[in-house]
Amino acid sequence: AALAGVVEYRNVTFAYPGAESPVLSNISFTARPGQTVAIIGSTGAGKTSLLSLLPRLYDPVEGEVLLDGVPVSRLDRAEITKRVALVPQRPYLFSGTIEHNLRFGKSEATDRELWDALRVAQGESFVRDKKNGLDARIAQGGTNVSGGQRQRLCIARALVTKPRVYLFDDSFSALDVATDARLRAALKQTTADATVIIVAQRVSTITEADQILVLDNGRIVDRGTHEELLETSPTYQEIVES
Ligand code: TTP
Ligand code: MG
Structure with missing residues (x-):
């Protein structure tokens, strides 16, 4: 299972270059395919x-991040990008057509694959409604699509690359609750064999997660399922109530 997509953070401490204090301390967890x-x-x-x-945007100052048992410090970024897709918190669209934006990570994708990805990302109907469909132009920075549409296009772009590991950084926050729920149900099917790491603001987005890590001030203060954390974690309870 060399390309399975097992992610392991092992005692990871991280500080931004030039910063005095770490923003992450002693982070350990494992995320497995499925x-x-x-x-x-x-x-x-x-x-x-x-x-x-x-994806090695930065490297830890202590500890290791491993992908399928290999420290990512031994892999080059291109190799990691083939296996890991990050949907960033501020999803970026560049000036060009929707098709160009969706093919960004995998230029050889077929139109069929683009539409499949759009369907899962709940972006099919708004792209279909555009006069030029996949050929519709996106302005620099994606200013002519809404925040929620931008998020869905960036999720679709990640799906097109068919990675082993998905990283979603608050990727559902601009969606209304119903669209969020539909998207996650569709994603669950499509990514059933993949490793999925989701950062979320809304607890409703993550109640079904196999494991929830509660991060506070750079440390994992609690971990467990939604039900376990409701019982055991005051920090989690505060988040749920907020
Ligand atoms: P983040 O990792 O950005 O915190 P977050 O993602 O949990 O927050 P949010 O819910 O708002 O998205 O930041 C952690 C700390 O690291 C914070 O003090 C800001 C600092 N930081 C930098 O110094 N440089 C950076 O490039 C980033 C992203 C964060
Ligand atoms: Mg953030």
Whole structure:
């Protein structure tokens, strides 16, 4: 199972270059194919920073991040990108057609694959409604699509690459609750064999996760399923009630 998509963070501590104090301390967890691991915590807790270490946007100062048992520090970014798709918190669209934007990570994808990805990402109907469909133009930075449409196009772009590991950084926050629920149900089927790590603001997005990590000030303070955390974690209860 060399390309299975097992993600392991082992005693990871991370500080931004030039910063004095770490934003992540002693992070350890494992996410396996078929599992969804969710990360929740208040703003500034370190969720985005945590995700950024797997695709090597940054490297830890201590500890290791492993992909299928191999430290990612031994893999080059192109190799990681083939197996890991990150949907960033501020999803980026560039000037060009919708098709160009969707093919960004996998230029040889067929139109069929693009539409399949759009269907899962709940973006099919708004692209179909555009006069030029996949040829419709996106303005620089995606200013002519809504925040929710932008999120869905970036999710579709990740799906097109058919990665082993998906990292969703707050990718559902601009969606209304009904669209969020439909998208997650569709994603669950499509990504059933993949490893999924989701950062979320809304607890409703992650109640079904196999494991939830509660991040506070750069540390995992509690972990468990939604039901377990409701019983055991005051920090989680606060998030649920907020
Ligand atoms: P984040 O990792 O961005 O925190 P978060 O993703 O949990 O927050 P949010 O819910 O708002 O998305 O930031 C953790 C700390 O790291 C915070 O003090 C800001 C700092 N930071 C940098 O110094 N440089 C960076 O590029 C980023 C992303 C964060
Ligand atoms: Mg963030």
